Amino acid sequence: MYNGDEKLVIAVDLGTTNSGISFAHLQPGAAPRVRSVTRWPGQEDAAGDSKIPTLVRYKEGKPIAFGADAVDDPDVEGGPVSYLASWFKLHLHPSTMRSSSNIAVPPLPPKITLKQVYADFLSFIFKHAVEFFTTSAHDGERIWSRLNNTVVIILATPNGWDSYQQGFLHDAIVVAGVLPQGFEPDRLQFVTEAEASVHYALEHTRGGEWLTAGAHFAVLDAGGSTVDTTVYRCVSTTPKVVLEEVTGSECVQAGSVFVNRDAERLLKLKLANSKFNDSAFISAMLDVFERKTKRRFDGSDEASVIAFGRMQDNDPSCDISRGRLTMTSDEVKLAFQNSLADIMDSCARIIERSPKVCDTVLLVGGYSDSAYLRATLREKFAIRGIQFITADDSTKKAAAEGATSWYTKQLVQARAVRAHFGISLNEFFRDSKRSLKLESERPEAKYIAADGKPKIGPILSIVAKKHEVISVESRKTFKYAHHFASKPDIEEMRNCSMTIFAFDADTPPDWVYVRHSETKSLSPGVRRVCEIVCDLSTMYDGFKSEVNPKGQEYWTIEYEFEVSFGTNSLQAEVQWKVNNVYKKSPLQAIPGSFV
Template identity: 30%
Template sequence: MLQLDPYKGSSRKLVIAIDIGTTYSGAAYCVLDPGEIPQVLSVTRFPGQEGENKSRDVKIPSVLYYDQQGRPRAVGAEATLQDTEDEAYTQEWDRVRWFKLHLRPPSILPGATLPPIGVNKSIVEILADYLAYVFRCVKDFISETNPTGRQILDTDTPIDFVLSHPNGWSGPQQSNMRRAAILAKLVPDDDEGTARLQFVTEGEASLQFCIATGLGNDVMQKDRYVTIVDCGGGTIDLSTYRVLDSQPIAVEESVIPKCLIQGSTMVDHRAEELLKSKLRLSRFSTPGDLQVMMSYFETTTKPTFKNISSTSYVRFGGQSDTDERVNIRRGVLSLSGLEMASLFRPSIDAIKSAIDSQLSGINAHLTTILLVGGFATSPFLRTELQEHLNKKGLRMFTPEGQTSKAVVEGALWFYLDNRVRARVVRHTYGSECATRYDPSLPGHFIRKHRTYTGVDGDSRLPCCFAILTQKGTSVTEETGFGISCITRRLFGNLNTTVSVDVIAYRGNKTNPEWTDEEPEMFHTLCTIKAAPALSSWEKHSGPNGPYWSKRIDVILLLGLTEMKAHLSWLENGVRRISPASIIYGEEQ
């Protein structure tokens, strides 16, 4: 177990972590009192769970019901109660689920068939409604169970938040999550709100949980590696770390993390398609029967499936409900072991391939795989992965304990005692710029037709790619990467705001030089804006009259869990640094 030092802050603070999952979500909190050792506590009770034994399950379904006016009428566990479902049917409410996956980058599972969003609201608005509900539940739980927390809630003490997200989410998705948090009134829409909200990947949060709870003590030895395979409802997140030191534990990310949308919901999706096909000529193919079958499949059939030699059962009806043609007897549908295995196979094969990829660039025999997450409780999944790794002579453990809460509690441990010292750059980043034309260079000469004359009279070529940093580079939180660019504007048209697009290259070249080669591999990630003082611009004379110029250094900090940026320039001989706005557009 990781032992925290007493909180060194000067005033009391409350920190809340929220993990919005594809199928289930959870929350945890920590009260920080000066001089006291912090405790990470899960929220273990939500509305709609009264009377149930929730000692092993501290999550609620990621489900909402909206009425015809677009107002949320039931959320979480309350949305799964029988009386809620009856009212939803009568009042024609719309059920929304799997909304988290609609936030994914287009590059992840393109063209995926997801449950449609039947309400006239954006995904950000839906996420905001859900976050607002979870926040209310957390406050109610703290007020009922923690006197200190109640005192904090009764005052205007600011609350810090940590939101987790899949490994494959980056700046654009974080921006949408921040907008949702602001709409949900978790934080204000200003610099203070930005400072009170942090993000962490699910893979890193799971690592922090394993370190903090002692689940990885035997493998956290210097120069060894640990691969976290977090199997959730929607995504499978893989992260690999090298242990820098074991006393105290410090690690560095050693491989680019992986994110697969092959979680347990994909098994459910394939099961629904199988049932529709299997029952298409049966009287039990009605939407109502299918809904009951899928509910039983998700809660009982899927999590208990062990091997292909056994038959699985889906209970949905009564003694008189029989159709021998499709293996339905007395209200129970039978599925063969091969049929069940076919539902898991694409997910399992994808996980195996991703594990192999994570291990390909390191010493695999110094690596231990830790399997966590709700989907990791599947005996069939564990057996298949264990057999795959046994053949390679590798070790895999599924740590005991409530690893289904690894992400949400790990997010708090990340806030309290981050043990990751360096991270790996996901893509090659740079910016498109114009360069002075040089006909002696082959790359320039073949683009002669694209030259233009700048305001300074020089011939220039567009579409040159200036690299900030390359994919796979290991960076610390303090590491900054910069490029210099010169902005030129005709006299009289001076707008002091400088904008620089940060572009991510996703191809296979080590040093891409031109954006007109493999144009589909260059994606504008964000725009960085700042406004140097008017007095810092320099006036020049050009063939078309006077013009202004300004040399700007764009500095990116990529070693954090959220990208930061600032601009730097000389002003009257003094180096100035300005925090820059990062504006994310829709990822292409």
């Protein structure tokens, strides 16, 4: 039963190839019921399908069609040219993910920014979700009129996304008009697609047959662009299911669009000397490959037939007869080869990191419809005795429904950090091996602070280690003591900040910046996650006057940052003491790429 205030929750899974929206009208004392939007413009023949193609067509700088309606090119000879925005989610992936895939990301339409594409698409699907709710829910118009100013939006994002992508989506939601400028922070929430999917999967599989306290299991969410894998430990099953991540999740850019990419390369090679090596023919072939071949192919020796053309379309030299292209089993396997290799490696890595045997993997996401993907996983991990359970319905977006369930159930109570997180710190110089090592590397980094004590830095001080499991309730506390030779002006205290850095590899460097870098270039592999900013002017009276060993006066102020790394979005507070009483204030986290 739901025990909070009456609320409308809308969850969005904006995927690379398809998107979906689910919602729930939460009422005190009633069991939450999750529903999906199953009616989209241009998809009247696919009633009940909750997926809408993630497409926007532009003409003269304005959106003219969305989803299925955007597929067909409406251009007429001599008229304005239209441009299709597709796979635009790939533009938002972190640079480390983009560089690993070598995929040619379709360019955005001329003079259209990525944020505008996101805003236009989000605006469109949100308006139709509201229309669906108001016309299909009992008393929907009145409910929407009563609750629209407090509606909560949940966005499902890949495991590999962090605060930069969340900040981008925050702005896009405002530009789209989904939420107003300056909305209350709790009205927009983020959940990883994998965590949303585990909520969906446990509702759509017979978890009671295998889920027991202490069991370790994985969820593999195979989507359009990314394949996310997370391993969980079941802490308890009664009175409610409670889960914990046991190691950092995996996220590889090996989704179904990469099978399409390699299939296109294969077709162009196969048809190199044929009249059918034409963009229109290849596009028609890829459409059939996407809808039928990719899903049905199971790895057997049987050939696959792609019916793309007319009876008079023939070319025996490349296996085309009566508008039908025949592909051998080995040819189709080549289209899957790179994607499956990355998925197998990613799945093996996380299973090997699990502290206990992981004997069940739940498969969700549109790509998990592939019979060949499922067969390859079962063959690869058969020796480990792992069972693979398909928990998805091909007409649904698991992450969208799961994100709505996540809001009320919150099954996951501890999460594993995917990278090392740290802050820039000037350490006290001590007569230790570490301090002497740092001094030998950069003697110029050692200095005497205002309090008269030797320090060295800036050092990358790791505060959350890669794969460390952190409870959603716990927080990391950073104690700061700033020393000034003279008392700062109060205005200088209004915009104080602390940068959170991340390092994705296994062994982080000691130094934040490259040596002798005038522009403060970060050490290789170090990246800015966000800047935590706050107004410290309210604690100005907390400055203390002290005297260093040389008899010089200096000023000190002490405060603490509290940062939560166990939540899906980074949260922070600053606290300080006044007359032995702690005071707290929330902080704003500005994504690193926006600073």
